[in-house]
């Protein structure tokens with residue numbers, strides 16, 4: 001299938017999803033080359049969201065960085081009474097998600113068109129909605145770092161746009177900025193659920209939530225292979241400079257913890273390296 005002359009991938013969702021996430025009547029997913037193609041990170045996030053589905057049901061939920069809309073296609077089934085807002089920095093994503101979701105939200109979808117940077121519309125003044133929950137799986141690679149996966153908005157963020165954040169060296173600056181900015185759109189008792197790479201270690205993730213004024217808990221964690229083309233030299237350099245070790249593993253069951261200085265030569269030698277994904281939910285304190 002093509003749109004604007006470029007090849008577009010078209011998946012049956014149940015062929016894309018691992019068996020534990022497959023469900024009836026979930027339909028197809030169109031993924032143009034400029035959109036994020038769901039991967040192991042997405043599946044970890046979905047498992048975390050499924051665990052929170054009972055708590056989210058009946059609530060107003062806003063997905064920041066909606067991408068293809070895959071998460072909402074499943075949440076539509078898991079949370080049949082929720083209303084879902086969705087937006088993205090890439091203005092082509094919200095129409096894509098709307099098209100993929102089709103009528104699955106049955107009047108419960110609230111697409112936020114245009115270019116939304118976290119909770120603010122950039123291309124035109126617009127009042128953001130007030131919601132009970134913000135959910136997001138957004139980039140964790142600042143463009144200044146020497147990491148080389150892909151080259152688009154799905155993977156990278158510009159640290160200079162998020163000056164209130166301090167955790168750019170850990171790749172967490174965009175998520176930190178979201179935690180700070182989301183407070184202005186959360187109803188009392190609201191929460192933010194983030195899908196986070198575990199390389200900084202869970203203690204740093206918890207500290208980020210706490211410093212932004214949230215009480216948090218880990219909803220789900222799992223181990224995935226470290227992307228082979230992503231350099232870990234920046235993280236190894238931070239360790240060499242005295243920062244606490246980053247969290248990697250030499251085995252898929254995460255019994256052999258290693259730091260970035262050990263992980264980087266293993267990666268370069270094509271030996272296995274793994275890290276965790278944590279889905280963390282924070283309630284505004």
Ligand SMILES: C[S@@+](CC[C@H](N)C(=O)[O-])C[C@H]1O[C@@H](n2cnc3c(N)ncnc32)[C@H](O)[C@@H]1O
Nearest residue numbers: 036065066067088089090117118137138153154
């Ligand atoms: C890794 S993809 C995840 C897509 C989708 N949420 C999923 O889980 O499949 C990250 C998404 O965040 C969007 N994004 C990047 N920076 C953003 C920002 N500052 N504000 C909102 N969305 C952003 C990207 O365009 C991309 O669609």
